[in-house]
Amino acid sequence: MAFGQLRLTDARPVFAEGDQGNIYVEWDGSEPLMGGALSLPGGWKLVDVAVVRAGRRHPASWSLDADDAVYRITSENPEAGPQSIVLKLSAPKYASRGMLSLTPSVVAVAGEEPKAELALALREALSTEPSHMDESNMMAVFGGSSRIELRGRRLPVFTGDRSYTAEFWLKTTGLDQVIMSTWNGDEEAGYPIEIEIAPDGRLQYYRGEPGRHLSMSSGRPVADGQWHHMAVVHDEVRGWTRLLIDGAPADSLFGHTDPTAKGANATLCLGGRCIRESDTSGPRSWGFVGNLDFVRFWPTARTIRQISASLGETIPQVAGMVALSFEETMSRDLVLSGAQIPRERSDFLFYDPVENLSASMEGGTVLVSWESSNRNTAAFVVERSSDGSEFQEIGRTVPDRSVTSFDYADDEAPEGVIYYRIKQILSNGAVRSSGTLKAGLGGEELPSATSTLIANFPNPFSGQTTIRYEVVEPEYLSVSVWDLSGQRVALLAEGVAAPGIHEVLFVAGDLPSGTYFVRLQTDEVVRTKTLTLTR
Structure with a gap:
């Protein structure tokens, strides 16, 4: 009997009609x-x-069994241990709804033939939605061999002693490819930026100093065929570089880049590395296959709040910002060399986020209310949680274009502390979630506003991590770190805090690897989150 499990790394249940996308499946079994x-x-x-193991892609083959309409997938170099299967699917050009089924084949006993393990099969619903095109917006279409070199003197200075932000929207199913880079492939050459898609579909940011590369990761696959927003922010005052995916922090680096990284006036290439076609001695350019839209460079460190707030809107030109418009031919003053990238009408859709999320209680019913002009929103999904982290769908609303205020009556709300959020399903299949609303029903009355821990990043961390918390109204609080034995190892903040988002840096010093807890304590509540220190 084999032991293991197939599970989705990141669900993508909805495809646009006629579109392609990747589904990521993880295997954690002990058998090959x-x-x-x-x-x-x-x-x-x-x-x-x-098939991806330990960050590397391994060969796999597949064939269609016409008799029973089943695809037979074969790993050409099977091994035991955690690994991912990336399935690139093509959806039909019409409305469709059905089930995907993947049954693993393993060798439970050495020397025996592979056996299908029906009990370990993965089943997942698939469906399509109508595709949408924005007649007024064009996107850049990269085919793997096209590359644009941008003049460094027109861009912000990408060095450790200067703040900057680089952001764009991307859509791709390609793996192991470079989207944007200032590197020429020389291992002894420093460089400030390279952004690529790893073999496992995650987005990776690199910066290099002679002899070494530093990196950040998205933590989840983004090469799924949907639109995702990426931002790299470097704050020279605080000394960190941060990676944000779809407006949320994903990873961070601390410390300035090496001055030999040649960030000042460095040529930046879109669509691959800055390697000349005639140079066959170094690494290949790893050309990008996919779409880019709304590429922006800023000479400032944009905040999380600024980036999140602008996800649903176009950004007007401001002083110092360099914006690439694909609606027209790019200026030769900006483009150093490279062919004009093909352009097509974009299926990217802006959306208007949920606002004024609130809840009122009457008897045993909680009425959840919110507002949105619901531009490009196919459905609002109401989710509930008992702990504020694990949410389940309890209902959904299909919006009427003439309505901007919505509500949902939760007649089965449990007593005590409960949390709500609204998930927007956009008309192109993308999903966006609102903030979390806390409510109480029965039992002890909850305070109307409390401070809360948001997250720490990176986590796990090595050396130091940034802890974010939100204060709703002025109150006295403390933020501290504790070990598993119940000993406090650090006091990070104490005193009256003003409303807003706050960040504190926890430096682990010579603490050993292991699990720690960050605790936010006020006169009314105590919040804790787990920290993992690795050396």
Whole structure:
């Protein structure tokens, strides 16, 4: 009997009609994964398969069994241990709803033939939604061999002693490819920026000093065929560089870049590395296959709040910002060399986020209310949680274009502390979530506003991590770190805090690797989150 589990790394249940996308499946079994049998709803097709172990892509093959309409997937170099299967699917050009089924094939006993483990099969719903095009917006279409070199003197200075922000929207299913880079491939050359898609579909940021590379990761795959927003922010005052995905912090680095990284007036390439076609001695350029839109460079460190607030809108030109417009031919003053990238009408859609989320209680019913002009929103999903982290859907509303105020009556709300949030499903399949609202029903009356811990990043961390917390109204609080034995190891903040988002830096010093707890304490509540220190 084999032991293990197939599970989705990041669900992508909705595809635009006729679109392609990646689904990421993880295997955590102790036996070698030999392959599997994949069945899809009618009209769906398997386009490609990749097996990823320890950050490297390994060969895999597949064939269609016409008799039972099942794809037979074979790992050509099977090994035991955690690994991912990346399934690139093509959706039909019409409305479709059905189930994906993937049954793993393993060798439970050495010397025996591979056996299909039906009990470990993964089943996941798939569906399509109508595709949408924005007649007024064009996107850049990179095909792998096209690259644009931008003049460094027109861009912000990408060095450790200068603040900057680079951000863009991307859509791709490609793996192991470079989106944006200032590196020429020389291992002894420093460089300030390289952004790429790793073999496992995650977005990676690199900066290099002679002989070493530093990196940040998105933590989850972004090469799924949907639009995602990426931002790299360097704050020279605080000395950190931060990676944000879809407006949320994903990872961070501390310390200034090496001055030899040549960030001043460095040529920046879109679509691959800055490697000349005639240079065959170094690494290849790892050309990007996918779409880019709304590329922006700023000579300032934009805040999380600024970036999140602008996800749903176009940004007017401001002093110092360099914006790449794909609606027209790019200026030769900005473009150093490279072919004009093909452009197409974009299926990217802006949306208006949920605002004024609130709840009122009457008897045993909680009425959740919110506002949104619901531009490009296909549905609002109401979710509830008992702990503020694990949410479940309890209902959904399909918006009427003439309505901007919405509510949902939760008649089965449990007593005590409960949390709500609204998830927006956009008309192109993308998903955006609102902030979290806390409410109380029965039992002890809850304070109307309390401070709360948001997150720490990075986590796990090595050396130091930034802890973020939010204060709703002025109050006395303390932020401290404790070990598993109940000993306080650090006091990070204490006193009356003003409303707003606050950040404190926890430096681990010579503390050993292990699990720690950050605790935010006020006169009314105590909040804790887990920190993981690795050396």
